[in-house]
Amino acid sequence: MNDLLLTTALIFALSAPTFAAGNHSGGHGESQPAMETTLLVGMPGDPAKVTRTITVTMRETDDGKMLFDPQSLEIARGETVRFNVINDGALEHEFVIDTKMGNAEHKEIMARMDMEHDDPNSVRLDQGMSGEVIWTFSNAGTFEFACLIPGHYEAGMHGPIAVGDQMAQAEVEYATGTIKKIDAKAGKVTIIHGPLTSLDMPAMTMVFRADKATIANMSEGQEIEFVADRVNGKLTVTQLK
Structure with missing residues (x-):
């Protein structure tokens, strides 16, 4: 009887699903599946x-x-x-x-x-x-x-x-535009854009700040959909489709 209970418990333990409960369960810096x-x-x-x-x-x-x-x-x-x-x-x-x-x-x-x-x-x-x-x-x-x-x-x-x-x-509204010029070193991009409703700005050509990763996904002449906001007082491309 004891052998039967032990065998049943072992089968249950091996077949039970495993879920990760946190981001450090396996230690930091380890390669995990x-x-x-x-x-x-x-x-x-x-x-x-x-x-x-x-x-x-x-x-x-x-x-x-x-x-x-x-x-x-x-x-x-x-x-x-x-x-x-x-x-x-x-x-x-x-x-x-x-x-x-x-x-x-x-x-x-x-x-x-x-x-x-x-x-x-x-x-x-x-x-x-x-x-x-x-x-x-x-x-x-x-x-x-x-x-x-x-x-x-x-x-x-x-x-x-x-x-x-x-x-x-439902809550994020993208503007449309065409990239006119990119200055990757300065972190700036010039965009000919439609109205920026969230900033109450009409269609015009403006210079925006953008981080290196965003600029890496841009090219001159490219038509884009983007979200802009003021970051530290500077107009910045914060999202890009």
């Missing part, structure tokens, strides 16, 4: 399936706060998003996507030891550097992006990610 890096917030995205690009800037303020720009994100379930992350501050920062609870647990671990993770849902950048995270948001819900370097979260470096059906498509 895609299935093991699946989180509640989603999974690493395929670059060929990116539906839009969002620029996220990290910086400090004169009064001691540390911020992301934008400070919140709205994304449609099923979207694959390329986050162009830029450290525009004077300190090292990171961009981590997870559940709020997952970030809280990870932040507590980081407070106890000096460690730098290398996971597909995060990127850590020195001053003036840029990087990217490509992520597929497969589940609806409210999640969080944050900097988990000790003290940074408490200084304001976190924001909500609202993921819902068709949410992003």
Whole structure:
């Protein structure tokens, strides 16, 4: 009888599905199969399936706060998003996507030891550097992006990610335009564009800022659909189809 119970328990244990509960379950910097890096917030995205690009800037303020720009994100379930992350501050920062609870647990671990993770849902950048995270948001819900370097979260470096059906498509309005000139060294692009409704601007030709990753996907004469916003007071291309 005991042998039968032991055999049954062993079969059940081997056949039970395994789910990754967090982004550090296998240790930092280790190579993990895609299935093991699946989180509640989603999974690493395929670059060929990116539906839009969002620029996220990290910086400090004169009064001691540390911020992301934008400070919140709205994304449609099923979207694959390329986050162009830029450290525009004077300190090292990171961009981590997870559940709020997952970030809280990870932040507590980081407070106890000096460690730098290398996971597909995060990127850590020195001053003036840029990087990217490509992520597929497969589940609806409210999640969080944050900097988990000790003290940074408490200084304001976190924001909500609202993921819902068709949410992003309904609320993001793309403008159309044709690229006239690119100055990659200066991080500028001249666009002949239609009305920018969100900025209350008529159709005209203007110079926009853009990060290196966005400019790499541009060419002179190219017709584009894009979203522009003011980032640190400068008109910037923040999303590109």
